[in-house]
Amino acid sequence: TACIHREYAPITNLNQSTTFSFVGTGDYAKCQMTVKQRFNKSSCSTQNCSFNGVYQPVPISSSLKFIAVAGWYSVFKNLAPHLSLLPNKDNNYELTSLNLTQIKQAVKTICNQSWSNVHDPDRYRPFLCFNSMLHWTLFEYGYSMTDENLKNFQIVKKIESNEIGWTFGYMINQTNYLDPQYRPRRLLTQDEFIVLLTLCLLLCTISLATAVTAIYIYKRHRK
The missing domain is CATH 3.30.420.150 (Exopolyphosphatase. Domain 2)
Incomplete structure (x- = not known):
């Protein structure tokens, strides 16, 4: 192939009985022509x-x-x-x-x-x-x-x-x-994202605390 260095010959073993050797020719002009044909x-x-x-x-x-x-x-x-x-x-x-x-x-x-x-x-x-x-x-x-x-x-x-x-x-x-x-009309700024993330985490924490308290009160009344 023209796009591989001259003398470079990687060997690919497809199976135990067949070996292929690809020898590079290192030809800039031919490589350029080959690549252009892809477009x-x-x-x-x-x-x-x-x-x-x-x-x-x-x-x-x-x-x-x-x-x-x-x-x-x-x-x-x-x-x-x-x-x-x-x-x-x-x-x-x-x-x-x-x-x-x-x-x-x-x-x-x-x-x-x-x-x-x-x-x-x-x-x-x-x-x-x-x-x-x-x-x-x-x-x-x-x-x-x-x-x-x-x-x-x-x-x-x-x-x-x-x-x-x-x-x-x-x-x-x-x-x-x-x-x-x-699509959003505009993206959030970093500061806005941090504020929203903080509020979300705060709400999750409050919800978790409320749930734990409710479970505790419920179990206490069961006794």
């Missing part, structure tokens, strides 16, 4: 479409802020050293100093690198070429985003000291399926 642009019936017939305003406003989490973070963390980019104090990556040409050059370096030149790889390292190619092809080719969008693009691990993962993104996505009439 069907021909199915778009209008100009306002990303891929696979999904509606999306094009171009995307450069004023919109985007964040990437989970898989994006774990992949970019290994790509960042090839861009001489360090994370901030929260271990998040700000991409304001980069452009897509630099990122694609880093991906090309990774894809064309011989496996024998990779030192102390972890279990995800063999797939860094493919994963990086997938992410940045999606960004530029799939979503038609540009260097201007990159300035408002963050790859994050934490927000306000809270670790962000794929479950958070899934939850946000699911809220889009709520009928508008059931």
Whole structure:
């Protein structure tokens, strides 16, 4: 496969009598072409479409802020050293100093690198070429985003000291399926939530105390 490092040959044993070896060729151009074919642009019936017939305003406003989490973070963390980019104090990556040409050059370096030149790889390292190619092809080719969008693009691990993962993104996505009439007009603030939670706990405590007292009085009268 063109999206795996040259000379890397993982072996998969499907059963005791059959062994398959997949040898990577590490070809940036072929890998890019293979990944692009996964995004069907021909199915778009209008100009306002990303891929696979999904509606999306094009171009995307450069004023919109985007964040990437989970898989994006774990992949970019290994790509960042090839861009001489360090994370901030929260271990998040700000991409304001980069452009897509630099990122694609880093991906090309990774894809064309011989496996024998990779030192102390972890279990995800063999797939860094493919994963990086997938992410940045999606960004530029799939979503038609540009260097201007990159300035408002963050790859994050934490927000306000809270670790962000794929479950958070899934939850946000699911809220889009709520009928508008059931959506709250506004969200509770943190202070409002604390007050309501305190009142709820207080009511539960009072109810429990009342129940215990009632049981005690009832048993006393039974005697």
